[in-house]
Every structure is written in structure tokens, then in C-alpha cells.
Amino acid sequence: MARIDLKSLAHSYFPDPKSDEDYALRRMEHVWEDGGAYALLGPSGCGKTTLLNIISGLLTPSHGQVLFDGKDVTHLAPEDRNIAQVFQFPVIYDTMTVYENLAFPLRNRGVDEKRVDARVREIAGMLDLTGKLKQKARGLGADEKQTISLGRGLVRDDVSAILFDEPLTVIDPHLKWVLRRKLKEIHNKLRPTMVYVTHDQVEALTFADKVVVMYGGKVVQLGTPQELFENPAHTFVGYFIGSPGMNIMDCKIDDGAAWIDGQRIGLSDRHLDAVSKQSGKIELGIRPEFLTLETGTAAKGADGVEVNIIKVEDLGQYKIATTRFGASEIKVKLGEDEQVIGQSGILRFAPEWTKLYADSQLVA
Amino acid sequence: MNKITNNKAWFLVLPVFFIVAISAIIPLMTVVNYSVQDIFDPQTRFFVGTEWFEQVLGDSRLHDALIRQIIYTLSVLFIEIPLGIAVALTLPRKGWGVSASMVLLALPLLIPWNVVGTIWQIFGRADIGLGGYVINLLGIDYNYSQNPMDAWVTVLVMDVWHWTSLIVLLCYAGLRSIPDAYYQAAKIDGASRWAVFRFIQLPKMQSVLVIGVLLRFMDSFMIYTEPFVLTGGGPGNATTFLSQFLTRMAVGQFDLGPAAAFSLVYFLIILLVCWVFYTVVMNAGKREEQ
Known part of the structure; x- marks a missing residue:
């Protein structure tokens, strides 16, 4: 097992990259701890598979180095x-x-064969393959074949790292859940360094200790699932993580508050301090979980932003209300028992969870 | 449930039936007709039963031709299949080399068969042919029109030259269908070059190889034009294979009865071998799955 260092790593598929757009992977600097479970999360084409292939050695990066436990393996x-x-x-x-x-x-x-036998039986036991060991692999279903692939990844106990490239794509939903649990269990037991590429946030958040969110060839945030949820460092993280994602609106800062379509949203001094040093496009973001919607009599005279309620979806455990004021559409997460009365209401922003972004980067 | 009977649908099969009848069934039945009768002219004919078949099956010249044919076909398969696989493995996978090698490989396949024979007939001549002349220069006494061994080798080399490309192209197509992930996984699993061939490439080529072996078996078992042009079956009968033997019997000596009987036997041999080979290979595949 090994610690993985990525030293000023960048990669371009073009021989002579000029602009940032030519890079499949923009310059990055990271240290991934020994025994950690990392998930590389991002949409298709964000560079996560490129990064994985660089770590595995299937691809040699055009710039920078990859170190395993301090040893340069870039060209191995x-x-x-x-x-x-x-x-x-x-x-x-x-x-x-x-x-x-x-x-x-x-x-x-x-x-030696004795050790091979012991390892194979142990892994087969973990993955419920014991009964199938004697079968030809060719006749098995896609699920079982992928389970075998997983098993081949896990069978060696002396590896520096185990890399997974969206391994559960072809697995049916129920088994997906089981296998994810198994992987987590195996990780807890043996503590290998694991790197797991996925575009599914649920998969990333349940599997990993640390999630590396990638967007447009860049690592936009590396953090625990909680950090990604509470403190998205980039509007993309806010939008990509969470269901539904963060509400993000263009805003103007004036007179000690944020203004969206002529409506005033109060900000703390911390916000105002940080944003005063910024130029560029300012956006305000807040997660649907941190908004409160008052309707009916409770809305009368309440302090906040007046909104129209477009629709309310009941998703069983919670409700999602879609509201609108001006050009902005805002989603609000409501408890199962909360009632929505009428077509309009008052929306309150929790100041401590209100985030400001300048050019998509978090300022406060 | 009441089944609706509508026999009108049969009319739709008629065009196909006519085409198959004209192209296959009627000619084949004509041959059957000849094989059981002795026909002198349209009015004078005698039913002879299995006499022609007995005569043909007991003919020792035919036995010799059959043995030559079997040796020839086996040699063709044993040379062309491994060679085809080997060449396919060394072909480039991307870049301009792919189209260049495809064109080069396809060339022999595009040449008309009698032209192939002519090319080699001239190429192999000791007096004016580049190949024959060079071999003689090297001190080897080579003359395909007099020495049976030389004739054999020439016919074999010609066939290898003409048809190995087919195996190469089939195998190459099979190889190209293997996703990159297999090679990457094999690398990570620490597989040797031989293991990659044995456990990834060969199994993935299996189905195209079955087709390749069948095609090469049928074609080489029926080979006629090239040896006919190159050696005319000689020297002596050294390169007289079944087709040529048959043609001599039918067109040369006009023994239509025995020739027809032999045609049917010939047809059945090919059908039988193909069927047995195909069934065995496919069953082997199925057994493995269970």
C-alpha cells in the first residue's frame, strides 16, 4: 500500500498544447494518503479516467510526476x-x-500454489463466488463477470493501490449496492489505497473517505462528503453534489446586502468583507436544505423574499418546492409534514449557509 | 386457439423457390439423372443403377487423386492458418500502415484465378521466370514441369501466396474487435505475451478461424484453375487433384455417367467434412459453457 503524490501533474493529448483548453488535465498538486479511499467524481469528459490511467501507468503524463511512497513511477x-x-x-x-x-x-x-489457493478462496468467499469457482467464466452473466473482474483486482494483497474505473456501471442496482458495501468492507479490513472513478455522486459519497470532484480537466475540490455538501468550493460542486443541487443565482452587492432581481437578501459582515475584495461575476448559492418557505398566515409580515410557488413534488421522505421570483428559479427542500398553502410565500435564506462565489470560486 | 390458415402466403415463397430450383436443384438433379443411367443419345438410354458409383469408387486412379487431394488440402490448412494468424498479429493497429497493409494483402485476392496460375507459371520457369531462374542460380535444380516435387511445392506456394491474405484479414478483423481494456487488464495482471495470445487473442479469433478453416478447406479441396494453368496436372499425374480428374473424365473422355456419379460423391465428401467440423467445433464451445 502506498501514498500517491501527484507533482505538478498535467496532461495533454496534443503534442504541443498552447491554451488551457488543449489540456485534458490541468496542472494539479495532490497528496493522497496511504490507505485512503478516494473517489474521482465528475461528469463525462472531465478528465477523471485520464487521471486514473496516469496513476495506473496506462498513460504517461505530458507534464509532472507521479510518486508512489516517494518513488518516481511516472515512466514505469x-x-x-x-x-x-x-x-x-x-x-x-x-x-x-x-x-x-x-x-x-x-x-x-x-x-506459490498454496498461497494462490488461499487468496483465491478468500476473495471468492468475500464476493460470493465460492460456488462458481469450477465453472467456465464464459457462460456467466455480466454481473458475475464484473464480480470476477473485481476479484482479480482484489486478489493481490501486495499492491500499491487498487484503481476502479466506474466498475459498477454494468451491474444491476440491487447488486450494485451489495458490491459497494463489500468494497467498503474490504477497504475497512485491509486498508488498501483505493481510487474509484465514478460519475454517480451516491456511489462516490458512500464509498470514499475523500471525494475528488473534477470539472473541465481540473480538480475543483477535494474533501470529505460533508465538506462537499456544506462548503462547496466551486459552483460546480454545489450543483453536482446534492439532490437537488445547490441554487445558484447571479447577484449584485450593494448597500450591505445581495440583490437578486430587485429583492434584498441580507448578508453577514464576513460575506461583505470577503466579497469587497473581489471583482468578476458574483453569484449567490444556497442549498435547498437551508431555505425556509413560509406560506399561508405564517407568511404575513415575515421577513424574507417574496416568491411564487410553481410546483411542489412529494418524494416520500421529503418535498421539493420549486419557487420563482424574477428570473430566478429556486428549489426548496421541505420536511414531509410541512404544508404549502397558496400560490405565493416568503423565502428565508439562512445567512450561515448562504455562499458567495466570484467567477465560480467560493469567496465566503 | 384457432389457427388461421392462409395458404396464400406460400405464393410469396415461389420466387425464391424458382431461383433456387434453376440455380441449384435442377442442375443437381441432372447430375443425379446422369449418374444412374447410360445415355447415348436422347432416345437411347439404359438404367444402370449403382454401376457407375461402383466403378468410380473402385478406380485406383481416383484413389490416388483423392489421396493427393487430402495431402494437399491438409498442407494448405497447416501452412495458411498459422501463417495467417502470425501475420495478423504483426499488422499495425493504427496509422497509415493499416490501410497500406490492407491494400497489399487484398491484392492477391483480387487477381483472377487463371491469372494467378499464369503468373506463377511464368515466374517459376527456369529459363525466363525470375523465381525459377534465381532458384537455379542458387544451385538448386528446380523445374516444376519435370520434377514432381518441384511441381508440388510450386502449387503449394502459389496457394499460400494467393489465399493466406484471406486468413490474415479474417484474423485481423477478429483481433480488432478485442477492446483495449483486455490488453490493459492483461498488462496489469502481469500476463506474458504468450498468455495474452493464448487467453485473449486466440479465444476471440475462434469464430473467424472456424469460418477461415471452412472456406480454405472447401476452396482447396475443389481447387482446379490454378494447377490446371500452372502444371496441367503434371508432371505425369503428380498434381492432378480431384477437380481436374473429374474434368478429364467428363469433358476429356466424355464418360458422363461415371463423372456424374463421382460429382455426387465429391459433393457429399465436402458436405460431410464441413458438417462434421462445424458440429464438433460448435459443440466444443457449448460444452465449455456448461
């Missing part, structure tokens, strides 16, 4: 880096049995 081939990787689609050796598939990475490295 995957087989010399001592890593395991699980791919998006099942890769199995058709003509081998499940047992032989699992044993393959060990046998290739000349591990």
Missing part, C-alpha cells in the same frame, strides 16, 4: 507499478474457469 509500465485496476466493462479470460481467472494475476507473478 503498469506491470512494474504494482497496482491493480478494475475496468468499466468486465474483462474476463473466456477459456478459463472462475478459479483460474482469479488466480491469474498471482500465477503470473510466480506466487
Whole structure:
């Protein structure tokens, strides 16, 4: 197991990159701790697979270095880096049995048969494959094939890191949940360094200790799931994490408050202090969870922003109200029992959870 | 449930039936007709039962041709299949080299068969042919029109030259269908080059190889034009294969009865071998899955 250092790492698929747009991966500087479970989260094309392939050695970065435990591995081939990787689609050796598939990475490295047998049976036990060990892999379903791929990733216990490239894409939802739990369990037990690429926030947040959110070739935030939720460092993080995502609105700062479409939203001194030093496009963001909507008699004379209520969706455990004032549409998360009366109401912003962004970066 | 009977649908099958009848069934039945009768002219014919079949099956010249044919076809398969796989593995996977090698490889396949024979007939001649002349320069006494061994080798080399490309192209298509992730996974699993071939490439090429073996078996088992042009079946009968033997019997000696009987036997041999091969391979695949 190893600590992974990314030193001024950048990658471009073009031989002679000029502008930032030519980079699939913009310059980054990170240290990923030994034994951590990291998720690389972001939309398609954000560079997460590029980053993973650089760590695994399938791709050599055009700039910077990758270190495993302080040792430079930038130019080493995957087989010399001592890593395991699980791919998006099942890769199995058709003509081998499940047992032989699992044993393959060990046998290739000349591990003795007794140890191979012990490891294969242990991993098969963890992944519920014990009953299928003698079967040919070719006849199995996609779920089982991918489980075998996972098993081949986990079977070596001396790897520096285990890398997962959206490994649960082809798995059906129920089994997805089971396998995610298994991976988490295995991580807690053996503490390997794990890097997990996904575009599914639920997967990232449940699997990882630290989530690396990527957008447009950049790491926009690296933090615990809680940090990403409470303190998104970038409007993209606010929008991408959470269901529904953060409400983000253009605003103007004037007279000690933020103004959106002529409505005043009170700000704290902390906000005003930080934003006074900023130029550029200012946006205000707040999560639907931190908004309160007063309707009916409670709304009378209440302090806040007057809004029209467009629709209320009941999602069982909670309700989502979509409200509008001016050009802004704002989603509010309400408790199951909260009643919405009438077509209009008063929206209150919790000042401590109101965030200001300048050019998409968090200021306060 | 009441089944609705509507026999009008059968009319829709008629065009296909006519085409197949004219292109296959009627000609084949004509051959059957000839094989059981002795026909002198349209009015004079005798039913002879299995006599022609017995005569043909007992003909020792035919046995020799059959043995030559089997040896020839096996040699073709044993050379062309491994060679085709080997060449396919070394072909480039991207860049201009792909189209360049595709064009080069397709060239022999585009040449008409009798032209292939002519090319090699001239190429192999010791007096004016580049190949034959160079071999003789090297001190090897080579003359395909006099030495049976030389004739054999020339016919074989010609076939390899003509048809290996087909196996290469089929295998290449099979190889190209393997996703990159397989090679990447194999690298990470620490697989050797041989293991990658044995456990990834070969299994993925299996289905195209079955087609390749079948095509090469059928074609080489029926080979006619190229040896006919190149050696005319000689020297002696050294390169007389079944097709040529048959043609000589039918067109040369006008023994239509025995020729028809033999045609049917020939057809059945090919059908039988293909069926057995295909069934065995496909069943092997299924057994493995269980």
C-alpha cells in the first residue's frame, strides 16, 4: 500500500498544447494518503479516467510526476507499478474457469500454489463466488463477470493501490449496492489505497473517505462528503453534489446586502468583507436544505423574499418546492409534514449557509 | 386457439423457390439423372443403377487423386492458418500502415484465378521466370514441369501466396474487435505475451478461424484453375487433384455417367467434412459453457 503524490501533474493529448483548453488535465498538486479511499467524481469528459490511467501507468503524463511512497513511477509500465485496476466493462479470460481467472494475476507473478489457493478462496468467499469457482467464466452473466473482474483486482494483497474505473456501471442496482458495501468492507479490513472513478455522486459519497470532484480537466475540490455538501468550493460542486443541487443565482452587492432581481437578501459582515475584495461575476448559492418557505398566515409580515410557488413534488421522505421570483428559479427542500398553502410565500435564506462565489470560486 | 390458415402466403415463397430450383436443384438433379443411367443419345438410354458409383469408387486412379487431394488440402490448412494468424498479429493497429497493409494483402485476392496460375507459371520457369531462374542460380535444380516435387511445392506456394491474405484479414478483423481494456487488464495482471495470445487473442479469433478453416478447406479441396494453368496436372499425374480428374473424365473422355456419379460423391465428401467440423467445433464451445 502506498501514498500517491501527484507533482505538478498535467496532461495533454496534443503534442504541443498552447491554451488551457488543449489540456485534458490541468496542472494539479495532490497528496493522497496511504490507505485512503478516494473517489474521482465528475461528469463525462472531465478528465477523471485520464487521471486514473496516469496513476495506473496506462498513460504517461505530458507534464509532472507521479510518486508512489516517494518513488518516481511516472515512466514505469503498469506491470512494474504494482497496482491493480478494475475496468468499466468486465474483462474476463473466456477459456478459463472462475478459479483460474482469479488466480491469474498471482500465477503470473510466480506466487506459490498454496498461497494462490488461499487468496483465491478468500476473495471468492468475500464476493460470493465460492460456488462458481469450477465453472467456465464464459457462460456467466455480466454481473458475475464484473464480480470476477473485481476479484482479480482484489486478489493481490501486495499492491500499491487498487484503481476502479466506474466498475459498477454494468451491474444491476440491487447488486450494485451489495458490491459497494463489500468494497467498503474490504477497504475497512485491509486498508488498501483505493481510487474509484465514478460519475454517480451516491456511489462516490458512500464509498470514499475523500471525494475528488473534477470539472473541465481540473480538480475543483477535494474533501470529505460533508465538506462537499456544506462548503462547496466551486459552483460546480454545489450543483453536482446534492439532490437537488445547490441554487445558484447571479447577484449584485450593494448597500450591505445581495440583490437578486430587485429583492434584498441580507448578508453577514464576513460575506461583505470577503466579497469587497473581489471583482468578476458574483453569484449567490444556497442549498435547498437551508431555505425556509413560509406560506399561508405564517407568511404575513415575515421577513424574507417574496416568491411564487410553481410546483411542489412529494418524494416520500421529503418535498421539493420549486419557487420563482424574477428570473430566478429556486428549489426548496421541505420536511414531509410541512404544508404549502397558496400560490405565493416568503423565502428565508439562512445567512450561515448562504455562499458567495466570484467567477465560480467560493469567496465566503 | 384457432389457427388461421392462409395458404396464400406460400405464393410469396415461389420466387425464391424458382431461383433456387434453376440455380441449384435442377442442375443437381441432372447430375443425379446422369449418374444412374447410360445415355447415348436422347432416345437411347439404359438404367444402370449403382454401376457407375461402383466403378468410380473402385478406380485406383481416383484413389490416388483423392489421396493427393487430402495431402494437399491438409498442407494448405497447416501452412495458411498459422501463417495467417502470425501475420495478423504483426499488422499495425493504427496509422497509415493499416490501410497500406490492407491494400497489399487484398491484392492477391483480387487477381483472377487463371491469372494467378499464369503468373506463377511464368515466374517459376527456369529459363525466363525470375523465381525459377534465381532458384537455379542458387544451385538448386528446380523445374516444376519435370520434377514432381518441384511441381508440388510450386502449387503449394502459389496457394499460400494467393489465399493466406484471406486468413490474415479474417484474423485481423477478429483481433480488432478485442477492446483495449483486455490488453490493459492483461498488462496489469502481469500476463506474458504468450498468455495474452493464448487467453485473449486466440479465444476471440475462434469464430473467424472456424469460418477461415471452412472456406480454405472447401476452396482447396475443389481447387482446379490454378494447377490446371500452372502444371496441367503434371508432371505425369503428380498434381492432378480431384477437380481436374473429374474434368478429364467428363469433358476429356466424355464418360458422363461415371463423372456424374463421382460429382455426387465429391459433393457429399465436402458436405460431410464441413458438417462434421462445424458440429464438433460448435459443440466444443457449448460444452465449455456448461
